[in-house]
Amino acid sequence: MSAPTIRLLLADDQALVRGALAALLSLEPDLEVVAEVGSGDEVLPAVLEHRPDVALLDVEMPGMDGIAATALVRAKAPRTRVLIVTTFGRPGFLRRALQAGAYGFVVKDTPAAELADAVRKVHRGLRVVDPQLATDSLVAGESPLTPRETEVLRAARDGSTVATIAKRLFLSEGTVRNHLSAAIGKTGAATRAEAVLTAEGNGWL
Amino acid sequence: MSAPTIRLLLADDQALVRGALAALLSLEPDLEVVAEVGSGDEVLPAVLEHRPDVALLDVEMPGMDGIAATALVRAKAPRTRVLIVTTFGRPGFLRRALQAGAYGFVVKDTPAAELADAVRKVHRGLRVVDPQLATDSLVAGESPLTPRETEVLRAARDGSTVATIAKRLFLSEGTVRNHLSAAIGKTGAATRAEAVLTAEGNGWL
DNA sequence: CGCTGACCCTGACAGATGTCATCCGCGTGT
């Protein structure tokens, strides 16, 4: 009797990318794609139903992001190992993904031939992390922003004025300006727009 | 003698996505991936060497974006038809891609099964464009921004101060403020950060 | 229990932003 195949679940909101990844992985005789979902909140139900050995999750998905979905899978279906497959190799994403229980973290710059190997390693319980990304993650460190500063900076992402943010968060304009100023200082930026980019780049937002 | 296969070139800076798309398209007996490149400036040399019938180009690539590469292919290798395959279905991208000579425009939300059909249609000389995207493109219209306004707004993308932008573009701060103000007005935004997001969303930047 | 530090909140103020008025050069139409 032949060795059993590794059962896979794919989660990516881009149908074309998801279908292409399924085609790529199905070329391997020992890998079998048993489910595909397009949003984060479909991940756990599909994992519970199909019992994949490895779940390949994108990070940015509607309904729930892949990192939150990873935490759910670890809590409710610990035999399923998670491999994050994402466009943005942000050090903050890596740290949060590992903390949430992901076994591996692959960015879409990776050669296609390496994905199957990454899946097999994760299935065997090994960690798969790009060394450069791990280094960047250690260098960037945890976010220096307080929860409120993070919230105010996130609210500033879309270019809103202080008055608009104040209304949205039920704060005075002075409070909003102070939090923004603190966030600007902590990220080493000159403006709030730059602070947003820096925090996003470091995975702090 | 069997019908000849459709020769394809793939261009996407993400190796994993490119490899996966190659795997997906190679499942079709009448399609053959003859070349893969990872940057925009490799597209034309590869097209001239491999003579693909259809070139599938991403938009955002290093070296040269896929729309500029499309224009080059039309000029230098008119028998190769271009199909844009991109993450962001921006109406501005669609318009510029068609104007540059692309035969089709597919976003990565498209079901994987439709990609091969899109390739076949493009090969036959048919247009492949998402109707919703075409509508959005007509609604958004051409950019109302002057070349200088576009340049100044683009320089403001990274959150730079007016003084920094003035130095970078060799203008006075008053001039920069005036162009930014005009761009804010034309995009209907309240701040420059919002104007940047609006212009990007409409494909004007 | 008192002290300390972190976090959150607020308003005053100097400096930056965005609006407005104005001018110049160039291309187009009459």
Added chain:
DNA sequence: ACACGCGGATGACATCTGTCAGGGTCAGCG
């Protein structure tokens, strides 16, 4: 030849941003 409109440039000024000083609350520690 002239008038007009457009794009680009500039500075004055009202408004907004970011910094700073100050106060309140709460958890942790001695």
